[in-house]
Amino acid sequence: MDEAANGLVHLLLLLSTSTFHNSSQRPLATVLPPKGLCQLGLSGCTTCAAIIRRGSAVSENRYYLGSSPIVLKTDEDYSRLIQRLRQYLEVRNLSVLMGNGCSIPLGSPVIGDAGSLKGEFAKTKYQLTDSACQATALKTLEVLLPKAGKIGIEPLLTVLANIQANEQLLGHQTTIGGKPVSASDARSLEQLLKKWLFLKCKEVSETEDSKLRFHEELLRRILLRSTTLPRAKIFTLNYDLLIERALDNLGVLYFDGFLGTINRTLRTESYHYDLYYPGETTEGRVTRVDRVIHLYKLHGSTNWRRHGSKGAEVVIRHGSPQDTEYGDVMIYPSPLKVTEMNGYPYSEMFRHLSAQITQQQSVLLVIGYRFQDSHVNRLIYQALSIPSFVLVIVTPSLIEPAKGSEPGEEHEIWRLTQIDSKRILVIVGGEKGADGNYVSGAGTLQDFSTKLMPDISELNTEAKANEELAKILKKPSEPDAK
DSSP states (O other): OOHHHHHHHHHHHHTOSOOOOOOOOOOOEEEOOOOSOOTTOOTTOOOTTOOEEETTEEOOOEEEESSSEEEOOSHHHHHHHHHHHHHHHTSSEEEEEEOGGGTGGGTOOOSEEHHHHHHHHTSGGGSOSSHHHHHHHHHHHHHHHHHHSEEOHHHHHHHHHHHHHHHHHHOOOEEETTEEEOHHHHHHHHHHHHHHHHHHHHHHHTOOGGGGHHHHHHHHHHTTSOTTSOOOEEEEOOOSSHHHHHHHHHTOEEEOSEEOSSSEEEOGGGGGOOOEEOOOTTTTOOEEOSSEEEEEETTBOTTEEEOGGGOTTOEEEOSSOOTTSOSTTBOOSSTTHHHHTTSTTHHHHHHHHHHHHTSSSEEEEEESOOSOOHHHHHHHHHHTTSTTOEEEEEESOOOOOOTTSOOOGGGHHHHHHTTOOTTEEEEEOOEEOTTSSEEESTTSHHHIIIIISOOHHHHHHHHHHHHHHHHHHSOTTSOOOO
């Protein structure tokens, strides 16, 4: 048996019991109308003094710098947090890791009900072209439904992989609820699920420009860093094109690893390139172009394709994804994703992430990622071994384990708050809307990007205005303020 088969057998043993985990969520939150403006004078800052209520209990916006929460109640509380974030923003090496939480408010797939998946799969636009395969997929979902209840995309793909490995490697057919499910049945549902996931991400990528304002605002404020500092690096686990569209809307130049004009081909050495204005040749000086960023898509993208005529190692990028070509270069949320990340081009992307965050004087800002991918966590935890590394996590909720029970993967961010490290800052707070998605709060992209992320240009303008006012008001006999 070869190495790949051994890996699948190992996977099968790990998944020998098809247990469906129901991810419990906390009660919906309601935010009281905030009062006051930010002490730093940031225009439109209405975050200060916001209080989040969960059920009958009150859970305020807060942050952890160590194991004890610091409640955000007053303008001064927010001012101190913003000042700390400003210091982090000006650290030499800044990286941002964006997860699915940044895309969910715009329609990205999230943990859902298998029953609703059945309704989604029945829609014509998501159906497989092979009608027999489509019928088999829906029938297989019906068999899984009584056992699945509420199930996420990854657990469902895990069970389907388990069924296929069980038959192909051990010759055993899986029975669920007294009904047999063959490897072919599981493969049909897996194919349908991947097509649905791809097309949902494609739909998210086509959202109207007005809904990209929070992505744009986050990126705009990142780009206000001093031009003497290295380029900021944006890493994303998302397949959609929201970041690319936001950068285009801002008129920002970005390196995404692709070179060429007609056929954009992935050449990761291009991440080492930079842009400069022509300088005074006689003086041998050049000026670096500002507003440039580096973008890395760790799990692939909806508009990446392998170039069949040039070999599997050549990846090209289309302007927009095609409906008929789904998932060519994407790591789907399945038990095989850890193995897939060792292949090209994902290994190159993760290598850049590791190299970036393990440099001295590095800050990693994490938004919308719940720390449930072990292969990503491992790189972040390795970086924490470097004394100058700082980790900032922005999350709408913090799930604590039940008293006396061992923490699970859904409690990972909570576990990080218990380490009592001054190099781990966790910002928490979120309110859910009618659709069940987070719409506001200190730990959401919406409020963090507009109310907590320091606007350096605004701060600098305010400082300059104060300096000019002091000069206007000073008496002739007074010396200039130092």
